[in-house]
Amino acid sequence: MNIGKSSLKLFAANATGALSNFTGVVVFNRILGGSLVGSFFLFEAVLGLLSIPSNFGIRDGVEKRISEGTDQGSYLSAALLLKFIPLVGIASLVVVFRGYLNDYIGQDFALMLVGVLFLREYAQLSLSVLRAELRVGETAALKMVRQVSWLLIGVGFLYLDFGVESLVGGLAVGYGLMFVGGWYRVSTRPARPSLSHARSLFDYSKFSFVSSVGGYFYSWMDIVIIGLFLTQAHVNAYEVSWRVTMVVMLFSRALATTIFPQVSRWDTEEAIERIENLLPTVLLYSLLFVVPAFFGVLVLSDEILQLVFQIELPGVGIVLVVLMGEKILQAIHVVIGRSLQAIDRPDLAALATLATISVNLVLNVVLVWQFGLVGAAVATTVSFLVNTALHWHYLRQFLRIKIPFWQLGWIIASSAGMGIVLMILKSSLNISSISWLFAVIAAGVLVYLGIVLVSPSIRNDLFQKFLSLS
Template sequence: MNIAKSSAKLFASRAARALFLFIGTTYFARQLGASEIGVFFLFQALVRLLSVIADFGLRGAIEKRMSEGRHAPTILSAGVSLKLAPLSIVAAAVWLLRGFVNEYLGADLAPLLLVAVVLYESSRLSIDVLRGRMRAGETASLEVLEQATWLLTGAALLELGFGVRALVYALLVGYAMMTLGGLYKQPPRVARPSMSMMRSIADYAKYHSVNIAGGYVYSWMDLAIIGLFLTQADVGAYEVAWRISLFATILSTSIGVAIFPQMSAWDTSGAIDRIESLIPTAMVFSALFVIPAFVAMPVLSADILRVLFGQEYTIASAALIVLMSQKVISAIGTTITKALNAIDRPNLRARATVGSLLTNVVLNVVLVLQFGLLGAAVATTIAAAINTGIQVYYLSRFVTIDFPYYDVGWLAFSSLCMAAIIFGIKSIYTVNAIVGLAGIVLVGGATYTAFVFVSPRLRFRLRLTIDRLLA
């Protein structure tokens, strides 16, 4: 498995996916306004949070066992058999509580929520099967397909007058297309599920479910709590800020997806030294985009929200700065998380997740009531820092973590130089249009790139990676 090529494919696909997401979020936010698009964001939040229960960590367990080289049809059959129970529980709960669900969302969407959870689980299972078969790079086109389908279908239905339901229907179609694409790339082969394989999957899943819950809580719990205590306009503005911050993590998440199957295979063969050598390199590349994005936010956050989305979204400008700092922590933490899972220690990651998850929920309730959107961002960032710190401690008990202080420090220095240039431009130029904003971003990006290439160590890392891509 060529990690560089897999990461590059995933990065390219996620960049394209992010572009579709950016265009869609910008267009739909302007067309619907913060309140209406807030309904859709709450719908998505419930889909993701309910999927934690519907999956119970089983998809990750299927990927892990397949990556170990075991009999794939037996694993798939055992995993799907185990998934039926939690998925049925979620379906029954949504139907019984449909009145409360509709009231919370602000629209009659409970039946569609049930369909969405089922389609979401099937789409993600098709992706996890490909990753488990060491074909992570092939999932790239499916991720683009899903997002492009959402954008095009949503825009068409919005023009036909479907309102916020246009985005919901488009989401369902996107999930369905990803499922069909996954089935085409890897037609399912099933076998009689064995009790031993079901136990093996369940043993991994019981810890992995906690970790998955933690990931979704970081991504969606703050939004769900904002929906409880604040307005749907606040939900819309905060989620727009969150999605902007996600663009900076495209590379780090792509690397994380690509390195997990290979690290898992190395752990199975006892090649711990290869895992140790990969960790610092993965950290550097994970931080490559997210550090400059964070440093630029204090200068550009309000302009980005105002120019691209509208004045009503600028209430989330301070939250956007804090959320971008959380993405720096998460980018570094992604490598640690994947390494812990790869060495088959999901129980340790689960311990870290439980503590930080509870912290996240409590802090979100307290700080949202006290400080609004900024409080939600601060709560999520503190919880992410706690989680990453604990995982670093646990991983260091099994492998040597050589943190790349010099390289990350140089990225930070380059980012500060970039921010100084941007601040200077803004002091003499007022940003009122997309063209002006894009120009400032391009100048900042060019400045950052120039400073990064001044470092011989970073030049060597980048050149080596390019050579591997071309090999």
């Protein structure tokens, strides 16, 4: 597997999907308004919550065990069976408590949760199997189809006057297409499982389950708590800010997704030196877009939210800045976190996650209650700092990680230079329209690329060396 090419392929597809997601958030906010779109975001938050016990870490267990190359069909069959029972139980609970769920979400969405949950879990499982088969690049188009479908089908349903239900319908169709396409591409065929296969999956998944809980807390717990203390309009404002910052994580996540099965295979082969040579380059590349994005948002946060999304709630610009700063931590974490799991130490990842969950939950409740949206952003950032530091500490116990200080410093300096140019443009121009905003952002991108590519080390060594890795 060529890691560079697979990452670029996954990044290109993710970028297309993210553009669809970004466009959808803009369009739906302008048509439906912040409160109704906020209800959909709460629907997604509950869906994420239900996916934790529905999955119980099985997807990560499948990816790890199948990537090891033995008894692949038996592990697949065991996973299919292990997932079905909790899904049925959770679906039953949703039906029983649908009234409470509908009141919390603000729409009659509870029964839709059941169908979308089944589609989501088995669609995502197919992608885990493809990644385990070292076919990471092939998952790119499937993820893109899901996000593009949400936009296109959602707009189509809106045209037919289905209201906010259009967004749920688009999500369901997207997962349905991912389900069909994913299982059509999977080459591993089910085989008779044994109790030992199920036990092996469970032994890995029970730790991965804790990490998945941490992932949910990171992605959705702030939204859940904002939904308890504030309005659906506040939910929408925070989630829009979150999704803006997630755009810059596309390539970092593509890298982390791509290296997992390869690092897992090298770990099995005891090729530790190859892993140690890979990680510094991947870490640096992971930060290449995130650092300049922080400096850009530091200057243009209010303009982005007001002109593009028509969000003018007090303090939301600060929320966007804090969350973008947090993405610097996440860009590091996605690489070292997946690497720690790939070397078969999900137990240590679980320990780090348990500490983070406690910090996240306590800080979110206290800070959202006291400071609103800004409190949620600070709580998420502090908890993720703890998470990243612990994962780094644990990974350093097994691998030597060399930090490329010079190249990293040049990226920071290039980003700061871009930020200064943006400040000058902002003070001299009247950024009163989306076209002017995008023009200023484009100018900032060109300035950053112009400065960062001056470095021969980054221009030649980093790019060419990474693309040649396999």
